[in-house]
Amino acid sequence: MSGAVPVIAIDGPSASGKGTVAARVARALGFRYLDSGALYRLATLEAMRRRLPLTDAEALARAAREMEIAFRDGSLWLDGEDVTEAVRSEEVSAATSRVAASAAVREALLGRQRQFREAPGLVADGRDMGSVVFPDAALKVFLTAEVPVRAERRHKQLMEKGMYAKMSDVVEDLRQRDTRDSTRPVAPLKHYPDALFLDTSALSIDQAVGQVLAWYRESAPR
Ligand code: C5P
Numbered sequence: 001m002s003g004a005v006p007v008i009a010i011d012g013p014s015a016s017g018k019g020t021v022a023a024r025v026a027r028a029l030g031f032r033y034l035d036s037g038a039l040y041r042l043a044t045l046e047a048m049r050r051r052l053p054l055t056d057a058e059a060l061a062r063a064a065r066e067m068e069i070a071f072r073d074g075s076l077w078l079d080g081e082d083v084t085e086a087v088r089s090e091e092v093s094a095a096t097s098r099v100a101a102s103a104a105v106r107e108a109l110l111g112r113q114r115q116f117r118e119a120p121g122l123v124a125d126g127r128d129m130g131s132v133v134f135p136d137a138a139l140k141v142f143l144t145a146e147v148p149v150r151a152e153r154r155h156k157q158l159m160e161k162g163m164y165a166k167m168s169d170v171v172e173d174l175r176q177r178d179t180r181d182s183t184r185p186v187a188p189l190k191h192y193p194d195a196l197f198l199d200t201s202a203l204s205i206d207q208a209v210g211q212v213l214a215w216y217r218e219s220a221p222r
Contacts, residue, residue: 006031006121008216009130009137013178013189014093015150015157017200017208018143022125024209029123029216034116035071036126036133037096039109041087042069042078044096054098061104069112090165090173097177101184106132128187130195139219140195141212149201150174 008025012018019035026033043064052059070077075084086092099105106128113133116122124133130140145153151171158165181189191197196215200208 004136005117005119007117007129007134007137008121008123008212009134009140009195010123010125010143010212011127011129011131011141011189011195012125012143013150013174013181015154015174016144017153017205018125020205021143021200021208021212022123024205025212025216026123028209028213029121031121031123032116032118034113034122034124034126034129036109036113036124036129038071038076038087039069039112040096040100040105041092042067042076042083043105043109044099045078045083045087045092047099048092048095054095057102057104060099060102061108064105064108090163093177094173097180100127101180101186103186106187127181127189131190131192132187139212139216140192141198141215142191142195143198143200143208144191145199145201147171147174147178 008031010018010022010025019037022035023033025031043060046063046067047054047060050063052063054060068079075082076087077083110133113124116124117134126133130137148171151167151174154174155165155167155170158170178189198208198211203211
């Protein structure tokens with residue numbers, strides 16, 4: 001779409017490294033960065049704080065519309081409180097993939113996500129950035145890694161935060177989230193044919209960032 005603010009959509013499963021890669025690509029290009037998973041996590045925390053049953057789609061969608069959120073220098077704020085740590089807890093992570101399966105919640109968050117599209121460009125990471133939220137993205141990437149590699153990365157992250165976790169539980173949790181995210185009827189996580197496939201199992205972050213930048217330069221109209 002000529003004239004529109006360019007978007008690079010990076011979709012993929014959790015712990016694939018897409019968040020790190022997307023943020024680095026955004027920095028290299030001077031683009032804004034949207035961590036759409038954070039919006040789903042914030043909506044889930046809001047729902048938990050309102051003690052909503054995770055099955056009440058309408059109430060969840062209302063919470064997603066009404067919550068007051070802010071992204072400030074890498075921290076996340078909900079209703080005036082810094083919740084950067086809270087939204088990353090395993091409890092919120094597990095509940096988020098249930099809340100995100102609701103079509104009403106997804107609809108409620110659509111406008112908020114599209115508001116991130118500002119000149120000179122946007123790098124958006126999630127599950128449905130290229131398929132639903134920004135179907136006219138200039139570049140779509142499906143970024144993944146093999147389950148043992150992703151489990152290793154998640155395990156390392158948790159240990160660094162001082163949170164002990166058994167490797168077998170980490171693997172099981174990733175598998176369950178993958179299944180929920182890829183089998184839901186609305187906006188499932190999927191490698192769509194128009195997205196370029198990037199397996200980062202054997203790549204460093206620098207190599208993955210370099211590949212996305214190279215693809216973007218090839219795709220950008222001159
Ligand atoms: O990317 P992250 O792991 O933070 O996402 C948390 C959860 O939010 C995912 O497991 C998924 O269920 C949901 N999500 C989604 N669509 C997006 C981004 C995240 O359904 N675009």
